[in-house]
Each structure stands twice: as C-alpha cells, then as structure tokens.
Amino acid sequence: MSHIPEQLRGLYVISDDTLTPNETIIEQITEALQGGATIVQLRNKKGTLEEIKSLSITIQELCHKHNALFILNDKIDLAIELGVDGLHIGKSDHHRFEEIRKEFKGVLGVSCYNSIDMAKDFERLGADYAAFGSFFHSATKPNSNVIEMNILKTAQEELNIPVCAIGGINLENVDQILEYKPQMVSVINDIWTAKDIQEKAQNYTNHLEGKNMKLSIALEWFLNPDHLPIVAGIQTGKYKDVGLDIDLIEPEEHYDGFDLLEKGQIDIHINEPLHLFEHHFDGIKSLGCYFETHGGVMIRQSSVEKLRNNEPIRITTPASNPITNTIGFEILKRYADKEGFALEKENVDFIETDFYHIKNMKEQDFDGAWLCFYNFEGIEAEHEGFENLFVDQRISPYPNFSALELMTSEETLNEKREAIDKFIAVTNEMTRYCQKNSEFAKTVFYDYSKQEKSELMDKIIDDTLERFEYLKSDATRWRELADFLDELDIVKLDNTAYDKIW
Known part of the structure; x- marks a missing residue:
C-alpha cells in the first residue's frame, strides 16, 4: 500500500478455531470491537472456503462499523477476490511475497518471527507491517520459540513500518511488551477465554492507549x-x-x-x-x-505532673530536628498557656528514636512521644491499657496537620x-x-x-x-x-x- 492506515495500532485480536467457533465468533468479535480492538484477523484453518468467505464478509462489515481493520490470514486468493482490508501471511507463503504484493492492494502483513533482516527485506518489497514473536509461551502455538523482547526495540530503530508483537501476551505481561512501544499488540487466548471479552479488550485498550498511565x-x-x-x-x-x-x-x-x-x-x-x-x-x-486523624504529643500519665511543674521531660520522636522540635514544643506550650502553667523550652528534650512510641515510653522511660497519630498510638495505648494525656488540637489550640x-x-x-x-x-x-x-x-x-x-x-x-x-x-x-x-x-x-x- 502507498498509505499505511491509522488503524495499524492498538489491540490486534486473532480468531482461533477452538476458542472462537463459528457458532459464537461474530458475538465474540463484536464484544472485542466494543472493547476497543482496532484490528481483527480471521485465522481459520478448519473451515470450508465458503464458510471462510461468508465469515470474512460479515466480519469485515462488522469491523467497518467500529472503524477497525479486517485482516484475513493466509487465504491469499480469497483475500484478492473479496478485496478485504488486509492479508497476513506466514513463512509458508514468504516465497510468494512479491507475487502477492502485486496482486493484493490492501494492507499486507508478514510474520518475521525473530528476524530483523527478514523484516527489512519484506519492507523493501512492500510489506505494511511486520509481526515478531512469540515473546512468551503461547497456548495457541505451544511449539513456538520464545524470543527476546529487545528485538522490538531494534525493529523500531531500523524499520519504517509498524511493528506487531505476538505470542503468549496477557494482561500480566503486556506492560513488559509496551516498554518497547510496538504499534500493535496481538492477543488470542487471553481475549477469547475471558468471561467478559469486552471488558478484557477495554483493559488492553487502556494499557495500549494510556500514554503516561x-x-x-x-x-x-x-x-x-x-x-x-x-x-x-x-x-x-x-x-x-x-x-x-x-x-x-x-x-x-x-x-x-x-x-x-x-x-x-x-x-x-x-x-x-x-x-x-x-x-x-x-x-x-x-x-x-x-x-x-488527631495527632500531637502523647505524655505518659505518670509524667503529666512533671510537665505541669515545668520539670525536665524526655520525648521520643522518629524525627528530631529544629523544625519538628519547634512544632512539638509549641503544641505543648499552647496547651500549657491554655491550662495556666509555665513551660520552658530547655526543659523539653526531643530525642530521635523510631516510631515505636508506646514501646519506647515503656522500656526506655521516656515521658512522652511526639509525632503521634491517634489511629495508631492512641489505639495502641487503649489496647495496652497505657494511660496517657494525648495533647492534640482538641485540647491545645493549634491547627491540625x-x-x-x-x-x-x-x-x-x-x-x-x-x-x-x-x-x-x-x-x-x-x-x-x-x-x-x-x-x-x-x-x-x-x-x-x-x-x-x-x-x-x-x-x-x-x-x-x-x-x-x-x-x-x-x-x-x-x-x-x-x-x-x-x-x-x-x-x-x-x-x-x-x-x-x-
């Protein structure tokens, strides 16, 4: 083709003789298209020529309603006869590529497996896209060789036609493929075995189209x-x-x-x-x-009088620095001012330890703990019966943070x-x-x-x-x-x- 259609991107679904039988294939493909599939390939190895012809006509009409491309697999003469959107060929027809390109005017895709050189040759001869794979073990083609994903990076650098990744791809591993930015990702088993094909296709579409997602x-x-x-x-x-x-x-x-x-x-x-x-x-x-939540300074009950008498107290904290210490003291000072007792900064010593506030107060005899959250330390104190005064914004006039x-x-x-x-x-x-x-x-x-x-x-x-x-x-x-x-x-x-x- 002289012009590569914009649909050569996104989710490329391929039918399967077992997973998409004739009785349900149209319904299944409809759901995939509704979920955002942009390309549908009919890969039918068991049907009669008339069955494949009838399916091709129906599926292509369905694809056009959803602004998607229809690709026929391997059936070269039928593709030429029907003038379908596209044709995909594998290695059994590689030797006929130039002849096919002359006769078929639609999108022509080719399986290149693990060969950049092969893809370059077919691009020169007029291929519209190149497919590489398998990248993972494939339930559809269990005997396929698994290849390195880095070939997708090389293909992007050395080819001027779109690239399709295929083989064993599912939602759990598709992001690994997308790191290499192929224009198309082809899925078979993971789409057709889904309980909700439309939802599964939409999930793939979200991944594929979700730039910066x-x-x-x-x-x-x-x-x-x-x-x-x-x-x-x-x-x-x-x-x-x-x-x-x-x-x-x-x-x-x-x-x-x-x-x-x-x-x-x-x-x-x-x-x-x-x-x-x-x-x-x-x-x-x-x-x-x-x-x-509520947060502030927790004072163990036995040290409340020390606080009120302006005696030296030791406060455990996971972060002791001039800023956090200033705020911690200000919380206590505002409480003191409200309650009418004096509190001097030099009598409050903030000592950096860790987040185990209750444990530290119990085992290291700290008088209090700073940077306490009620939904943690408050609940833990209640759970352990640890009596305390929780100086937070409910009893000290400062804005909660x-x-x-x-x-x-x-x-x-x-x-x-x-x-x-x-x-x-x-x-x-x-x-x-x-x-x-x-x-x-x-x-x-x-x-x-x-x-x-x-x-x-x-x-x-x-x-x-x-x-x-x-x-x-x-x-x-x-x-x-x-x-x-x-x-x-x-x-x-x-x-x-x-x-x-x-």
Missing part, C-alpha cells in the same frame, strides 16, 4: 493502613482496569519524596500537609487530602492529567468500598503488606477506615496551618505562592 507514588514512611484505599485499588486490579500501573515506593527518609517529586523521578507523593509548605518548591501541586495530602508537580499534572484523574476516581471508589467492607479492607492490607494478622492491627484498621475521605483539592483547608508555620518562622509563603499550590 504508569504512576509512581512515594509514601511518607513505611506502608501502613493509612494507605488502604490505594492498596485496595492495587489488590483488586481496579487501577489496572482503567489502564493504570501503580508503583508504590517506600522512602528511606521521611522527606525523600519531595526531592524525587521536584526532580520528576516520581509522579505523586503522599505526606502530611505541614511538609507541603515546609518542603515547598515552585510548581508543587496539591491533589487533595484523603485522610485526617495529622493528615495525608497527595501532591504532584505542575509538569507531571500537565503531562499525566488523565492518569491522575483516573487514579483519584479509583482511589475514591476504593475509599467508599473499604469503609463499607472492613473485613475486605483488613484482608487486602494483610495480603499486600505480608504483615501477620493481629488484634491490635485490626483495631487500628477499624479506626483508620472512619478517617478516610474523598480526595478533593481545597485551597482553604490548610490556610490556618500555613499561618501557624509563618508565625513560628518555619515557612513564609506569600499569597501568590500559596494559591499556586491549588
């Missing part, structure tokens, strides 16, 4: 129940259903995600809104808050808006489902995290579920927090910089 997400710390809606979306395949490939990253340090986000090495970062301001950079964008905000960059948002919109929609759906199905939420968390099931973790999950909310960007939500940080000389954002975040 892979999202890398850096967590704020280690994986925990605060991330349950996202874990549920991964475990149930809901993100994959809309063409998303989600990669969750646990950072080595609490603030690593901001650096990665600014450098464009991740797409989304999860962290407390406090750090949205503390680690602000030009172009950072809020996608919204999906979780909020014990929440999780999703953040991206302006560049990533512009580049991957469709993917991010889908991510938000699925995450909201999973939030709703987890809240209505707590046992499901526990199961997916334990399965994904590989943590051993425990009564304490069950209680933490139950409390956490109540604190999830739908993701929605809100410019007013953290205004008071920004003013609080400004007042403490921690972060000073002018109104323009603040407004640009949302």
Whole structure:
C-alpha cells in the first residue's frame, strides 16, 4: 500500500478455531470491537472456503462499523477476490511475497518471527507491517520459540513500518511488551477465554492507549493502613482496569519524596500537609487530602505532673530536628498557656528514636512521644491499657496537620492529567468500598503488606477506615496551618505562592 492506515495500532485480536467457533465468533468479535480492538484477523484453518468467505464478509462489515481493520490470514486468493482490508501471511507463503504484493492492494502483513533482516527485506518489497514473536509461551502455538523482547526495540530503530508483537501476551505481561512501544499488540487466548471479552479488550485498550498511565507514588514512611484505599485499588486490579500501573515506593527518609517529586523521578507523593509548605518548591501541586486523624504529643500519665511543674521531660520522636522540635514544643506550650502553667523550652528534650512510641515510653522511660497519630498510638495505648494525656488540637489550640495530602508537580499534572484523574476516581471508589467492607479492607492490607494478622492491627484498621475521605483539592483547608508555620518562622509563603499550590 502507498498509505499505511491509522488503524495499524492498538489491540490486534486473532480468531482461533477452538476458542472462537463459528457458532459464537461474530458475538465474540463484536464484544472485542466494543472493547476497543482496532484490528481483527480471521485465522481459520478448519473451515470450508465458503464458510471462510461468508465469515470474512460479515466480519469485515462488522469491523467497518467500529472503524477497525479486517485482516484475513493466509487465504491469499480469497483475500484478492473479496478485496478485504488486509492479508497476513506466514513463512509458508514468504516465497510468494512479491507475487502477492502485486496482486493484493490492501494492507499486507508478514510474520518475521525473530528476524530483523527478514523484516527489512519484506519492507523493501512492500510489506505494511511486520509481526515478531512469540515473546512468551503461547497456548495457541505451544511449539513456538520464545524470543527476546529487545528485538522490538531494534525493529523500531531500523524499520519504517509498524511493528506487531505476538505470542503468549496477557494482561500480566503486556506492560513488559509496551516498554518497547510496538504499534500493535496481538492477543488470542487471553481475549477469547475471558468471561467478559469486552471488558478484557477495554483493559488492553487502556494499557495500549494510556500514554503516561504508569504512576509512581512515594509514601511518607513505611506502608501502613493509612494507605488502604490505594492498596485496595492495587489488590483488586481496579487501577489496572482503567489502564493504570501503580508503583508504590517506600522512602528511606521521611522527606525523600519531595526531592524525587521536584526532580520528576516520581509522579505523586503522599505526606502530611505541614511538609507541603515546609518542603515547598515552585510548581508543587496539591491533589487533595484523603485522610485526617488527631495527632500531637502523647505524655505518659505518670509524667503529666512533671510537665505541669515545668520539670525536665524526655520525648521520643522518629524525627528530631529544629523544625519538628519547634512544632512539638509549641503544641505543648499552647496547651500549657491554655491550662495556666509555665513551660520552658530547655526543659523539653526531643530525642530521635523510631516510631515505636508506646514501646519506647515503656522500656526506655521516656515521658512522652511526639509525632503521634491517634489511629495508631492512641489505639495502641487503649489496647495496652497505657494511660496517657494525648495533647492534640482538641485540647491545645493549634491547627491540625495529622493528615495525608497527595501532591504532584505542575509538569507531571500537565503531562499525566488523565492518569491522575483516573487514579483519584479509583482511589475514591476504593475509599467508599473499604469503609463499607472492613473485613475486605483488613484482608487486602494483610495480603499486600505480608504483615501477620493481629488484634491490635485490626483495631487500628477499624479506626483508620472512619478517617478516610474523598480526595478533593481545597485551597482553604490548610490556610490556618500555613499561618501557624509563618508565625513560628518555619515557612513564609506569600499569597501568590500559596494559591499556586491549588
């Protein structure tokens, strides 16, 4: 052909004598087309010539209704007679290629297996696309040789015609193929054995057409129940259903995600809104808050009098630095001012340890713990009967920031808006489902995290579920927090910089 049609891209489905029998083939192909298949090949090795002719006419009409291409496999004379959209030939007809090209005016595709040189020769002789494979073990052709995927990269570099990948491809491995960007991906077994062919075809279409649909997400710390809606979306395949490939990253340090986000090495970062301001950079964008709990400083009950008497106290914390220590002290100071007792900064010593707050207070005789979240430490203290005073925003007048905000960059948002919109929609759906199905939420968390099931973790999950909310960007939500940080000389954002975040 002088002009290669635009349909030579996307999902290329091929019929099979066993999987698409004559009794159901039209219905099956209709579903595949409705799911987004752009090319349909009729590969019929057992039917009579009249049966294949009748099917070809019907299927080509069906394809045209869906703006798709119809390709006939091997039946050269019939393809010429009917003037079908396309013809695909294998090695048994390679020797006739020049003759076929002269007689057949439609799209002419050729199987090149594992040979770039062969593909170059056929391109020179007029082939419209080249197919390579198998790339995985194929149930349809179990004796096919499995070849290296790197041939797809070479084909893209050395050929000027579209490339089709074939052989053993399914939704579990298709992303490996897509790394090499073939124009077409051919599927047989995985499509026709699906309970819902249209849905399966749509899943492939989402993968194939979903440019920039892979999202890398850096967590704020280690994986925990605060991330349950996202874990549920991964475990149930809901993100994959809309063409998303989600990669969750646990950072080595609490603030690593901001650096990665600014450098464009991740797409989304999860962290407390406090750090949205503390680690602000030009172009950072809020996608919204999906979780909020109570948080602050936990004082063991036996040390409350020491606090009130302005005696020296030791506070365990996973992060001791000038900023977090200033905020921790301010929370206690505001509580002291409200209650009418004095508290001096030099009497509060923040000591960096880890996140095992209750354990540290019990075993190392700390007076308190800073950076406590009620849905974790509050629940754990209740579970263990550990008496304490939880100094949070309910008893100390400061703006809450014990929440999780999703953040991206302006560049990533512009580049991957469709993917991010889908991510938000699925995450909201999973939030709703987890809240209505707590046992499901526990199961997916334990399965994904590989943590051993425990009564304490069950209680933490139950409390956490109540604190999830739908993701929605809100410019007013953290205004008071920004003013609080400004007042403490921690972060000073002018109104323009603040407004640009949302």
